[in-house]
Amino acid sequence: MKKIADLLTLKKPSIIWIIILVTIPFVVKSVYYLHLMNYVLILIILTLGLNLLTGFTGQISIGHAGFYGIGAYVSAYLSVTMGLSFWIAFPISGIITAFIGYLIGKPILKLKGAYLSIASIGIGEITRLVLINWTKVTHGAEGFKGIPSPVFFGIAIDNDLKYYYLLVPIVIIIYFLINSLIDSEAGRAFRAIRDEEIAAEFMGINVAKMKLMSFIISSFLAGIAGSLLAHMDGYLSPFSFSFTQSVSFLMMILAGGLGYKWGPIIGVFLLTFAKEWFRFFNEYQLIIYGLMLVLIIMFMPKGIYGSFKEIFLKLMRRRNEDAR
Amino acid sequence: MLSVKNIRCSYGNIEVLKGISLKVEEGQIVALIGANGAGKTTTLKAISGILPITSGSITINNVDISREKPYNMVKHRMSQVPEGRQVFPELSVLDNLLLGGYAIKDKKCVNDRIDNMLEFFPRLRERAKQHAGTLSGGEQQMLAIARALVSDPKLLLMDEPSMGLSPKLVGEVFDIIVDLKNQGITILLVEQNAHMALNIADYAYVIQTGEIVISGTGHDMSANDEVRKAYLSE
Numbered sequence: 001m002k003k004i005a006d007l008l009t010l011k012k013p014s015i016i017w018i019i020i021l022v023t024i025p026f027v028v029k030s031v032y033y034l035h036l037m038n039y040v041l042i043l044i045i046l047t048l049g050l051n052l053l054t055g056f057t058g059q060i061s062i063g064h065a066g067f068y069g070i071g072a073y074v075s076a077y078l079s080v081t082m083g084l085s086f087w088i089a090f091p092i093s094g095i096i097t098a099f100i101g102y103l104i105g106k107p108i109l110k111l112k113g114a115y116l117s118i119a120s121i122g123i124g125e126i127t128r129l130v131l132i133n134w135t136k137v138t139h140g141a142e143g144f145k146g147i148p149s150p151v152f153f154g155i156a157i158d159n160d161l162k163y164y165y166l167l168v169p170i171v172i173i174i175y176f177l178i179n180s181l182i183d184s185e186a187g188r189a190f191r192a193i194r195d196e197e198i199a200a201e202f203m204g205i206n207v208a209k210m211k212l213m214s215f216i217i218s219s220f221l222a223g224i225a226g227s228l229l230a231h232m233d234g235y236l237s238p239f240s241f242s243f244t245q246s247v248s249f250l251m252m253i254l255a256g257g258l259g260y261k262w263g264p265i266i267g268v269f270l271l272t273f274a275k276e277w278f279r280f281f282n283e284y285q286l287i288i289y290g291l292m293l294v295l296i297i298m299f300m301p302k303g304i305y306g307s308f309k310e311i312f313l314k315l316m317r318r319r320n321e322d323a324r
Numbered sequence: 325m326l327s328v329k330n331i332r333c334s335y336g337n338i339e340v341l342k343g344i345s346l347k348v349e350e351g352q353i354v355a356l357i358g359a360n361g362a363g364k365t366t367t368l369k370a371i372s373g374i375l376p377i378t379s380g381s382i383t384i385n386n387v388d389i390s391r392e393k394p395y396n397m398v399k400h401r402m403s404q405v406p407e408g409r410q411v412f413p414e415l416s417v418l419d420n421l422l423l424g425g426y427a428i429k430d431k432k433c434v435n436d437r438i439d440n441m442l443e444f445f446p447r448l449r450e451r452a453k454q455h456a457g458t459l460s461g462g463e464q465q466m467l468a469i470a471r472a473l474v475s476d477p478k479l480l481l482m483d484e485p486s487m488g489l490s491p492k493l494v495g496e497v498f499d500i501i502v503d504l505k506n507q508g509i510t511i512l513l514v515e516q517n518a519h520m521a522l523n524i525a526d527y528a529y530v531i532q533t534g535e536i537v538i539s540g541t542g543h544d545m546s547a548n549d550e551v552r553k554a555y556l557s558e
Contacts, residue, residue, distance in 0.1 A: 185426065188415070192423050195412035198374060202406060204398035204427025204475070259414070 014176075021168050025161055034160040040272050041167040042228050047253050047264035048178050049221030054250070055259035056182055057214040058194030059109065060117045062246045063124030067219040069131055069241030071097045071226025076144045076236055077137060086150035090227050097223025098216050105215035109208065124246050131238035144236040163232050170228070174221065179261055181217075190214055194259070255296045257303030266305050325350045325510050326371070326402075326479055331380030333370050340366050342534040343380070348479070348527075353501065353511045355525035355542065357518040357555060363534045364514045365407055368483050371512075372397055372404050384479065398427040403477035407484050407514075409468040413457025417448055420456050420467055424474030434474060441470040462493040469500060479510045486517045498524055518555035522546045530555070 028034060046068055054060050075093035078084045084092075108119040131138050138144060149158040150166065157166050181187050189210050192200040201207050230236055248271065256267020274292060278285045300307040326348040333341040341363050348354045358364050369375040371382055373394040382390045384400050392400070403424075412420050421441060425434030442449040445466045451459060456467055465485060472480060485501070486494040498520050505511060505524075515521035522528055525542035530551060538551060545551050 185422075188419055188423055189426060191415055191419075192412050192426075195414050196406075196410045198394075199406050199410040199412065200423070201374070201394040202372065202397070202404045203423045203471075204395050205423075206393075206395045 018172060025164055031160055034164060036272060036276060038160055038163050038167055038232060040268050041171050042225050043268045043272065044171055044265055045174055046222050046225035047249055047268055048174060049218035050249055051253045051264045052178060053214050053218040055253060055263060056187065056194060057190040057211060059211055059214065061120040062117050062250060063120035064222050064249050065241040065245035066124035066127030067097050067101060067222035068226040069127055070100055071223030072230040072236050073131060073138055073144065075227035076147045076230045079148055080146060086231055090224060093227040094220045094224040098220035101216045101219025102212065105212050109211045109215060121243065124243060128238060128241055131241065138238065141238065147230050147234045147236065150231055167228065182261065251293060255293060255303055257305035260303065260305045262305045263303050267303065270304065325385060326512065327383050328371065329381045331370055331377045331382065333366055333375055333377050340534050341370060344536055346529050346536065348510060348512050350510055351508060352526040353505050353513060353524055355513045355515055355521040355528040356531060357515055357521055357528060358531035362531045364531055365483055367531065368481050368514055372481065398475050401478040402481065403472040403475050404481040405468045405472045405483060405485060408487060409464045411456040411464050411467050413455065415456060416453055417456055417467060418452045420471050421474055424471035428475055437474045437476060441473060445470050461488050465489060465497055477509065480504065481512050483514045484516060486515060486520065494520060
């Protein structure tokens, strides 16, 4: 109960951010930008989970597009083929993805470092191939069509503006749940595993169990993000859950700030919008996008949020010393 | 208190411990000394369960812990100060100490113990909010010891607490070890610094290529010609 009370007594900056989020559609009238914003919000859900796994627990996954895809297809299958409502398909897609995460995580989390990354690439690729070839369930390469929009008390959430207001509360709730998890005893254990695995075990932390827990939570979040994507676009193609997608998720949290609470949020915003803005460069778009990523990694190894935080702390310290 | 009987351990095909036996009585400091690669750290890893033993047995207060998982060792009131300190560098000093009490359900008790530790190591109180990675080597060693003590252990395993420290700090660390003994904590000390270790040890074992070759009281060992020649470079 105490945790729920903590959530209700929000700090001032969080309230300001929530107000900004709610008022964005009144300022941004363009449907195109609003659609991008929705896409950003969905990716924030996914990368918050990936940041818990990679940034806070130190286990690198380059296969999260797979879990994103599983969530999307489970939700599509449940609502189209089985005719269930979005409000049932949405949580179930998360639970099923989490369960698959459990089955996969149990063996592959025994691997460390680069070996784990390579295994996770394999998982992502297997998922993609299953989505393409299991035609009976996934409709194969032609894609999954006609996924219905969610209906909220008789109102069909069928345009970008309505969908935006469906996503905002979900993102806010997940953001606060993830952050209170990171600040809890379990979160401290995650960070201990990231820093020194053997020492963490001496402290009495069941390392295998905690790693698995982090993996399950991150696949759950990838699953519900996939479900939200399916019902927003109404159409799924197996080719959008590729290896490149997994890498770009990782790039987002790296560029934003790996292991910082705000890292994934800033990374998703920047990378999604930058890619769109660079469209003016036509065929050079991806070259400039790539160059930007290289420059960020070279000059801001802690990501944009991490680097600015460090500069800010340095300035504060200097000011305190001057005052003395 | 701790009794290790004839344990064997291998890394792949290579047998590293060829039947080690040792005993640690309650309230003693027992030193395990030896050269590089003799199997000192491996012995500790075997005792704490990080490395599975192929044969032999380990008991603590007559409870068999040969097959116990490392994260359950805290429940047997055994704690370890790992080699090279291994503090959690990206976590604050306070978070490091809190992790020391991770396995203990009674959090009020943990907070009291942490208060005691900050009393005992005032430098840590000054730096409680700082990242542990920014501490000096000596401070990190203090932190590693304090962190191991938060779980209120009866038996403390220490792996090379003098490693990488200046002679003055080595002296300080050994003073702390004697202090802990006077508080009633039993200590198994693994050291390369044989001179210092034998000075404070009640009993000592010399390990060579995976076997115990000599053992005796700390005082006897300092006087032993063979030990003097090989480990005290006299």
